[in-house]
Amino acid sequence: MESSNPMETEALVGEALARSDSSRHLAAAAVSLGELARQAYAGDPAAWARLHKLLYELHERVEPATFAIRQWLASTVYELEERRAIETASCEPPSEEGFSACLISAQRARPGEVHPLARHMFEGQPSRRDIQIYIRHQWYRARTFYRLVADLAARLPLEEAAILYENLMDEVGGGVPARAHPMLFRRLLEHLGIPHDDEPSETDAHVYLNNRTRCVRSADPAWGLGMLFSIELGTPEIHGRIHRMLRRADVPETVCEFHRLHSHVDAEHSRQLLELIARRIRGAEQQQTCLISLVHHRRLAVRYFDRIWGEMQQARPGESS
Numbered sequence: 001m002e003s004s005n006p007m008e009t010e011a012l013v014g015e016a017l018a019r020s021d022s023s024r025h026l027a028a029a030a031v032s033l034g035e036l037a038r039q040a041y042a043g044d045p046a047a048w049a050r051l052h053k054l055l056y057e058l059h060e061r062v063e064p065a066t067f068a069i070r071q072w073l074a075s076t077v078y079e080l081e082e083r084r085a086i087e088t089a090s091c092e093p094p095s096e097e098g099f100s101a102c103l104i105s106a107q108r109a110r111p112g113e114v115h116p117l118a119r120h121m122f123e124g125q126p127s128r129r130d131i132q133i134y135i136r137h138q139w140y141r142a143r144t145f146y147r148l149v150a151d152l153a154a155r156l157p158l159e160e161a162a163i164l165y166e167n168l169m170d171e172v173g174g175g176v177p178a179r180a181h182p183m184l185f186r187r188l189l190e191h192l193g194i195p196h197d198d199e200p201s202e203t204d205a206h207v208y209l210n211n212r213t214r215c216v217r218s219a220d221p222a223w224g225l226g227m228l229f230s231i232e233l234g235t236p237e238i239h240g241r242i243h244r245m246l247r248r249a250d251v252p253e254t255v256c257e258f259h260r261l262h263s264h265v266d267a268e269h270s271r272q273l274l275e276l277i278a279r280r281i282r283g284a285e286q287q288q289t290c291l292i293s294l295v296h297h298r299r300l301a302v303r304y305f306d307r308i309w310g311e312m313q314q315a316r317p318g319e320s321s
Helices: 006-018 023-041 045-060 064-075 078-088 096-108 116-123 128-142 145-153 158-171 181-192 203-217 221-248 257-262 266-280 284-315
Strands: none
Touching (some): 006 064, 023 045, 023 078, 045 203, 064 203, 078 203, 096 221, 096 284, 116 221, 116 284, 128 203, 128 221, 128 284, 145 158, 145 181, 145 221, 181 257, 203 284, 221 257, 221 266
16 A cells, blocks of 8 residues: 555645646545545554544535535545444444434434543533633534534434424524524633634544544435434433533523523434434434444543543543542
C-alpha cells in the first residue's frame, strides 16, 4: 500500500476546494484522502488523528460554494467506518417482532450512565472549571444537531421526512431565531464565559462528531435512524440531570432554558422516531444495521467521555472523584 503524507493530503484537499471546477484536482484529493483513510484504519494513530481532523473540517466548514465537493470527498471514506462499525459491534441479531424493544434495551444499557464523568458531574461536586469543560464539549455536540435532522430528512420520502421536519421546527425555534435551541444554549455559554465560536481540537471529539454526520448522510437511512434515536431517547434524562447540576451550582434559571426545555420536549420526538423506525426499518439486514449504528454511536460517545474526564483530571492533578 502506498503511504499517504497527511500534510500532502490536506494540501490536495485544499487545492481541490479552491479549484472546484477541476476534475483533476478533485480526483487527486480523493485518491490521497483514501490512502490516508486506509492508513488510519490499519492502525496508524497519526493518520487517524489527521484523517478525522480533515473530515471534521470538510463536514463543518461553512461555505456553500464548496458544500457539494466537501460532502463528496468526505463520503469517499465512509465505507471504511461502516465496515469497522459492523466488525466491532457486539450485539445479537434482533428479532423483527421485538425490534423496538431491542433498540430501547440497547440504549438503556449504555455504559455512559456509570461513567466516572457522569458520577462526578451529577452526583459529586464539580468545580466551575469542570462545568465549563463539560458544557463546552456539550456545545460542540448540540450546536449543529439541527443539521443532522435536516440531512437525514432530505434523504427520506415526504411522509417520513415530515416527522423529522417537525423536530427540526422545534430545533430552530418555530421560526423565531432568538428561540432557536443553539441561541438558547449560547446564553449559558455567555454566563459561564465559554466562547461559542471555537472548534474542538480533540481527536475523540472529531471521531464522535464525524460519525454522526456520516450516519445521517449514508445511502442507507438505517445508519442515521439508529444514531439519531440513541440521541433522542437519552436526551430528556441527561438534560434533566444537567439542568439540576447547573442549578445546584447557582447558575440562574434564566440561562438554563436549553437544558430545562430538553428535559421533556424530546420524549415526544423519540416516540415519533421509534414509530418511524418501526415502519421504515424492516428485514433482518436493515434492523441489524440500525442496531449497530446505535451501539457504535454509544461506543464512540464513551470514548469521548473518557477524553473529557481526562481533561478534567489534568486540570486538577492529584485529585480524584
